[in-house]
Amino acid sequence: MIDHSTYITLYPNVIPVRGFSRSILMDLYLNRFLFIPNYLCDFLMENKTTDLQRKDFMKLGESEIDFAEIAGLLDHLMTTDYLTEVDLNLLEGLRVDLPFKSEDSLINDCIIELSESSDWDLNRFLSEIDRIGVKFLEIRFLDFESFQNFHSLIRFALQTHSIEFLHFLVPFNPELEDCIATELVNFHRLNQLTIYNAQSQFELGETAFQIIFSTQRSIDHSHCGCIDPSYFAYNVQSYYSSRKNNSCLSFKLSIDQFGEIKNCPSKKESFGNLSEIDLERTIQLDEFRKEWHITKESILICSDCEFRWMCSDCRVFIQDESNPLSKPAKCGYNPYINRWINEEGYRTETECGVSISDNQIRIDHEKLNQLNSQLWT
Ligand code: SF4
Ligand code: SF4
DSSP states (O other), X not given: OOOOOOEEEEOTTEEEXXXXXXXXXXXXXXXXXXXXXXXXXXXXXXXXXXXXXXXXHHTTOOSHHHHHHHHHHHHHHHHTTSEXXXXXXXXXXXXXXXXXXXXOXXXXXXXXXXXXXXXXXXXXXXXXXXXXXXXXXEXXXXXXXXXXXXXXXXXXXXXSOSOSEEEEEEEOOTHHHHHHHHTGGGOTTOOEEEEESOSSOOOOOOOSSEEEEOOOOOOOGGGOOOBOGGGOOOSHHHXXXXXXXXXXXXXXXXXXXXXXXXXXXXXXXXXXXXXXXXXXXXXXXXXXXXXXXXXXXXXXXXXXXXXXXXXXXXXXXXXXXXXXXOOBTTBOEETTTTEETTSTTXXXXXXXXXXXXXXXXXXXXXXXXXXXXXXXX
């Protein structure tokens, strides 16, 4: 007998993420998300391989009010294409894994700092990272002199190279306008040029790369590590990578202005100088990769946050420097009350009765429930 029943399921590109007090559906194709209540998230996760019909969802409710809420929620999730209602044949077709490309390079992201005192062999280094297969290269010119000294060498060295995205950060200087118009304009390997400490903007014609004028005065290390929703990423690649590895430090290499090899520019720890040691061997040391495996699942407080798989991480600026699994210090979100620092009613986790001892989160549920009912009713 033909089964004419319909079943409700998530699209394969929609991932439920449970937080402490609310959950989200992350759409990895359309780069968006929607908040849902925890009970629905739990139900979807627990029944991932079950053939669910509308009547199964309705069992989540106990009263007429609940039934109306669940029906409304299902309709909303279907009209917005997070859930879909299909027959049994189509249901099987929707249970597929998304195509995901594992990292195939020893290093993916590289950040180089250059100043007028940089005297290490930049040309040799650029050919080494080509061999390693680096895809994203950011070059931070700490002064205008270094930009004048090195930009021609870089343009020549990157004519044929593994990189797919190149970003320059250059301090503002009136001479830059002419240099962009005459020399950089045809530099097709360049994708983005950020001019920091910008005192004015240049009148430029069409360029092959994006130009950003920033009033930020310097690009020193203290500016890194900010957690902000505008940096959240919702795509297939970032989701699967951050589930496997640290979303900032894994497959990353940084070389400071003096040629010191680091995992990130803000790290104090150097693994040696480029002019003295073998780069390829260094980046394969367990010590160099020791934080690559730290995912948000193991970071205190973040592991309770509904944004954890779209948020980036920082292991340098952390709340408690003595604990490598501490939350990023520059995050102003409290997942226990779902408030950002600039929102009314925000309190720190400690003020909400959330504390950490022996690497475990302890919650004063009475205090937290009281606060949440004040905030949300
Ligand atoms: S670990 Fe922190 S400081 Fe280092 S690059 Fe990442 S965000 Fe920046
Ligand atoms: S608590 Fe902050 S840093 Fe941690 S996952 Fe949530 S938004 Fe990101």
